Amino acid sequence: MGHEGAGVVEQIGTGVTSVQVGDAVLLNRTITCETSYTCSDGRQHICEENFLVTGKGGGDTCATIHDELQIGRSFHLGAMAEATVVKEAAVVKMTKAMLFSSAAIMTGFGSAIDAAEVKVGSSCAVIGCGGVGLNVIQGCRITGASKIIVVDLSEERLKQAEKFGATHFIKADKEDLDFVEVRQKVKELTDGRGLDYAFECTAVPALGAAPLALVRNSGVAVQASGIEQKIDFDCELFEWNKIYINPLYGPCKPQKDFPLFRELYSQGKLLLDELVRQTYSLDQLGKAFEDLLAGKNAKGVILFEDN
Numbered sequence: 001m002g003h004e005g006a007g008v009v010e011q012i013g014t015g016v017t018s019v020q021v022g023d024a025v026l027l028n029r030t031i032t033c034e035t036s037y038t039c040s041d042g043r044q045h046i047c048e049e050n051f052l053v054t055g056k057g058g059g060d061t062c063a064t065i066h067d068e069l070q071i072g073r074s075f076h077l078g079a080m081a082e083a084t085v086v087k088e089a090a091v092v093k094m095t096k097a098m099l100f101s102s103a104a105i106m107t108g109f110g111s112a113i114d115a116a117e118v119k120v121g122s123s124c125a126v127i128g129c130g131g132v133g134l135n136v137i138q139g140c141r142i143t144g145a146s147k148i149i150v151v152d153l154s155e156e157r158l159k160q161a162e163k164f165g166a167t168h169f170i171k172a173d174k175e176d177l178d179f180v181e182v183r184q185k186v187k188e189l190t191d192g193r194g195l196d197y198a199f200e201c202t203a204v205p206a207l208g209a210a211p212l213a214l215v216r217n218s219g220v221a222v223q224a225s226g227i228e229q230k231i232d233f234d235c236e237l238f239e240w241n242k243i244y245i246n247p248l249y250g251p252c253k254p255q256k257d258f259p260l261f262r263e264l265y266s267q268g269k270l271l272l273d274e275l276v277r278q279t280y281s282l283d284q285l286g287k288a289f290e291d292l293l294a295g296k297n298a299k300g301v302i303l304f305e306d307n
């Protein structure tokens with residue numbers, strides 16, 4: 001929605017020191033002030049001074065005008081435009097060797113590894129192998145998980161997940177919303193114990209509780225897709241000592257984390273080019289959304305001229 005972008009700096013304001021005109025940059029939505037209550041407490045990703053969803057930062061100081069009307073921009077970025085004005089904290093320098101189309105999709109990976117803190121040798125399940133899911137799979141692989149089970153309705157998406165690091169594959173049945181069959185298969189793969197981590201990446205509200213059904217006692221269930229609807233939980237699913245988290249952008253610190261992702265990408269460990277299934281021009285925006293809704297692309301990217 002214009003909140004993941006990359007481009008070249010055309011102008012800088014007074015006081016800007018971290019980038020120069022001509023630099024290639026990634027955009028991030030963690031626009032921090034470093035001095036608020038949340039920032040001083042190490043939770044810059046939800047900076048209460050600047051961050052859109054935490055209240056105070058609701059007003060976009062870099063107004064975008066269309067037909068003389070001010071329009072809201074997703075996370076103060078507005079990357080679905082040929083040019084945009086953003087705060088200095090919203091940019092991180094990238095290497096010229098990286099494709100803009102790949103740079104534009106780094107944020108999903110950030111939320112995956114930062115929030116989960118997956119341990120070496122652990123077992124994980126990823127429910128849903130779209131753009132978010134594929135990045136969670138990569139996060140699990142890079143942090144050293146030994147078992148990465150993927151669950152999806154589509155044979156094709158399961159197959160695609162292998163390239164990103166999936167080790168075991170479960171084709172789910174659309175009718176099995178309580179995950180009775182999936183749970184059984186996961187148990188067989190984990191000596192009856194259940195998994196250390198399970199990630200829900202489908203954005204299907206009915207599956208909001210599904211990761212809880214797959215983790216072991218004291219396991220961690222992560223709702224990574226951003227479900228905002230009401231979900232019914234059977235509290236028994238939390239037994240015993242299971243943890244359910246709903247991370248918002250992970251505890252992502254882009255100025256620190258993005259250079260790491262850049263490094264992993266240049267080493268060939270973090271696959272980004274492979275995530276982009278389709279690119280579009282801005283004129284094809286409608287088709288891009290149609291394809292996204294139809295599940296035709298894990299990640300579609302809008303490319304502008306001169307890329």
Ligand SMILES: [Zn+2]
Nearest residue numbers: 033036039047
């Ligand atoms: Zn702050």
